[in-house]
Amino acid sequence: MKKSNPTPLLLKFIAEEQILLRDFLKLKGLSKRALTAVKFEGGRIIVNGEERTVRWMLEQGDQVIIEFPPEEVGEGLVPELGELSILAEDDSILVVEKPAGQGTIPSRNHPNGTLANIIFGKYVIDQHFATVHVVTRLDTDTSGVVCIAKNRHIHHLMSTQMQQTRFDRRYIAFVSGWILEDTFTIEMPIGRKDGSIIERIVRPDGQYARTDVLVTGHFEIDGSRYTIVQLQLHTGRTHQIRVHMEYIGHPLLGDDLYGGPCHLISRQALHCRSISFKHPTTSKNVSFESELPQDLLKLLPMEMKSQEGYKVNFSG
Known part of the structure; x- marks a missing residue:
């Protein structure tokens, strides 16, 4: 794929009061790294159609446009065509x-x-x-x-x-064994397992990790019992859900790395069902959901097959 001339990436704001441009950009969350790139790597700061420095004094109603320079892309990232x-x-x-x-x-x-x-x-x-x-x-x-x-x-x-834990991520997982509690929280630190570059474990010197668990159903196949859980992440450690569920004795189905049974599904039975956050430029709360894929739908008990009725819901 051939690249053509880059189109500048723009952010637009309106000044709400008289304020120094440098302070205004700080209030809008512009990082020092981003500001440095704008100043020295080909970007521009434009106020009411004129290029200005961060020492410019804004008046109420001024239009501010941040023009970011094109970003460099590492050689390891190659553009490919494919379905999205x-x-x-x-x-x-x-x-x-x-x-x-x-x-x-x-x-x-x-x-x-x-x-x-x-x-x-x-x-x-x-x-x-x-x-x-x-x-x-x-x-x-x-x-x-x-x-x-x-x-x-x-x-x-x-x-x-x-x-700041204002980003909400919720998952659906199928785990081995029956979990008898309705809701509970796992707060256990996670770190790399000695001798492995991939596997993580709960360990005292690991990073703080918190996972909220809500049990939504149970099922049994050929005498083996399983539990369906919905999970809310408060931290984002590598393999967090997989490690926490293995730690409490209920590894994910299909998760051979952490001891989960693999006869019902050939991959870890984990799906990110929804994310919610404040939109970074509009400040509106937004939420997005993904339906369960077919391989996980097949694991649901008959009474839970309806996608419409199977929503992620945590109290509090």
């Missing part, structure tokens, strides 16, 4: 559904065909010259909603939301 299931898109964010079996970003084991490769291919066609900023990454065999920021500034704003 788009839930929503605007100038700031792209929300898509990722199927199980597809990597989110290129890696040694999955250098091509990842979600990022295909999104970058879309960017090239759309003449949107930015790298792919993944806000909510999913494991290769986890399906569901993924949020992408369409430039580095938006990524910064979204990451800040996640750090």
Whole structure:
């Protein structure tokens, strides 16, 4: 795919009061890194049609446009053509559904065909010259909603939301055994397992991790019992749900890395059902949902087969 001349990435604001431009940009969440890129890498700050420096004094009603320079993309990210299931898109964010079996970003084991490769291919066609900023990454065999920021500034704003626990992510999982409690919280630190570059475990010197669990159903096949749970993440540690469920003795079905039985499904039975957050430029609360894929629908008991009736819902 051949690149054409880049179209600038723009953010537009209206000043609400008299304020120094530098302070105004800080209030709008512009990071020092983004401001440095605008000042020294080919971007511009335009006030009422005139280019200005951060020392300019804004008046109420002034229009401020931030023109970001084109972002450099690492050599490891190659644009590819492929199908995308788009839930929503605007100038700031792209929300898509990722199927199980597809990597989110290129890696040694999955250098091509990842979600990022295909999104970058879309960017090239759309003449949107930015790298792919993944806000909510999913494991290769986890399906569901993924949020992408369409430039580095938006990524910064979204990451800040996640750090302040104002970004809501909810999952559906099928786990081994019967969980008798209705709701509970797992707060156990997670770290890398000694001798492994992939596997994580609960360990005292790990990073704080919190997962809320809501039990929504049970089923039994050939004498083996299973539980359907809905989970809310408050932190985003690698393999968090898989590690926490294994720790309490209920590993995910299909999760051979963490001891889950694999005779009912060939991948971990985990789906990101919904994400909710404050839109980074409009400040409106937005929410996006992904229906269960067919391989997980087959595991549902007959009385829960209706997609409409199977919603993620946590009290509090």
